[in-house]
Amino acid sequence: MALSDADLTELAGRLVTxxxxxxxxxxxxxARRTHTPESDTDLGLYYRAPLDTARLGELAEELGGAGSRVTAPGEWGPWVDGGGWLRIAGDPVDWLYRDLDRVHHCWSEAEHGRYEFHAQAGHPLGVPDFSYPGELALGRILADPTGELAALQRRVRVFPRPLADALVAGLWEADFLVGIARKAVTRGDSSYIAGCLFRLAGVCAHALHGAAGQWLINEKGAVASAGALPGAPKSFQGRVDAAFAAINNDPLHLTLAIDIAADLVLETTDACAMMLR
Known part of the structure; x- marks a missing residue:
């Protein structure tokens, strides 16, 4: 049986000790109540250094059994900061560190329309720094003794217009990717073209979410989510799928894939302009 909401609240109460x-x-x-019985439970552990990972590790073993462990901050990489992959009462539960001062900083940058995608294992597009406030906006607070998270959550739930404008302006990169992908057709460099189109689709998905004033915090499901937005280009997801399906070592097929992507960039630009009006 999956951990209940009451179980999670009790667990959170132990974690904040x-x-x-x-x-x-x-x-x-x-948090979105779209989970299935196979879904992991993700718990963001918001901290300020120094984080007592020794005590956290002891708690992990108490709850998850012998052999359960947690990392030091930064052990998993610069943006997925660390944590633990546990099984608690038979359920997969992920503890994910979040440096609260960094969350505040990323929110300040987003408010001013500044963002970057950062290299991180497991994230082929890169982790957008605005995903930190986005996670809090979309999450459900289980424990917050000082009230700091709730106060910040109230702010980040309003998507900042400067960030929306910046993400739409970032479509210049999608157009640039069309051009450099075309140069690889004569070489039959299908993997390079696939990489260009993957990033192009991600840039478009983020622009559409920004124009719609909605947080997009992960590559997983990003294209489907963008295609479901009101005002998105018609058949957005299907056309992205068609572009990737055309990628092989045939120059005609590679050109077709790029042509599909180029049309999507143009239509995404128009759609975003309409959504921001």
């Missing part, structure tokens, strides 16, 4: 842990937020599909 660990020195450095300031609050716990339920994220992912469980």
């Amino acid at each position: 660990v020195p450095g842990v300031l609050g716990v937020v339920l994220g992912g599909s469980r």
Whole structure:
């Protein structure tokens, strides 16, 4: 049986007794209530250094059994900051560190229309720094003794217009990717072209979400989510799929894939302009 909401609240209450842990937020599909019995439960552990990972590790073993462990901050990479992959009462539960001062900084940058995609294992497009406030906006707070998370959540739930404008302006890169992908057709460089089109689709998806004033915090499902937005280009997801389906070592097929993508960039630009009016 899956961990209940009461179980998660009790767990969060134990986590905030660990020195450095300031609050716990339920994220992912469980927070959106779209989870299935196979879904992991994602818990964001919002902290300020120093984080007592020794005590956190002891708690992980108490809850998950012998062999359960947690990382030091930064052990998984610069943006997926660390945590633990546990099984609690038979359910997969991920503890994910979030440096609260960094969340505040990323929110300030987003408010001013500044963002970057950052290299991180497991994220082929890169982690957008605005995903930190976006996670909090979309999450469900389970424990927040000081009230700091709730105060910040109220702010980040309003998508900042400067970030929307910046993401739409970022469509210049999608247009640029069309051009450089075309130069690879004569070489039959299908993997390079596929990489260009993957990033192009991601840039378009983020622009559409920005124009719609909605947080997009992960590549997973990004194209489907963008295609479902009111005002998105017609058959957005199907056309992205068609572009990738055309990629092989045939120059005619590669050109077709790029042509499909080029049309999507133009239509995405028009759609975003209409959504921002």
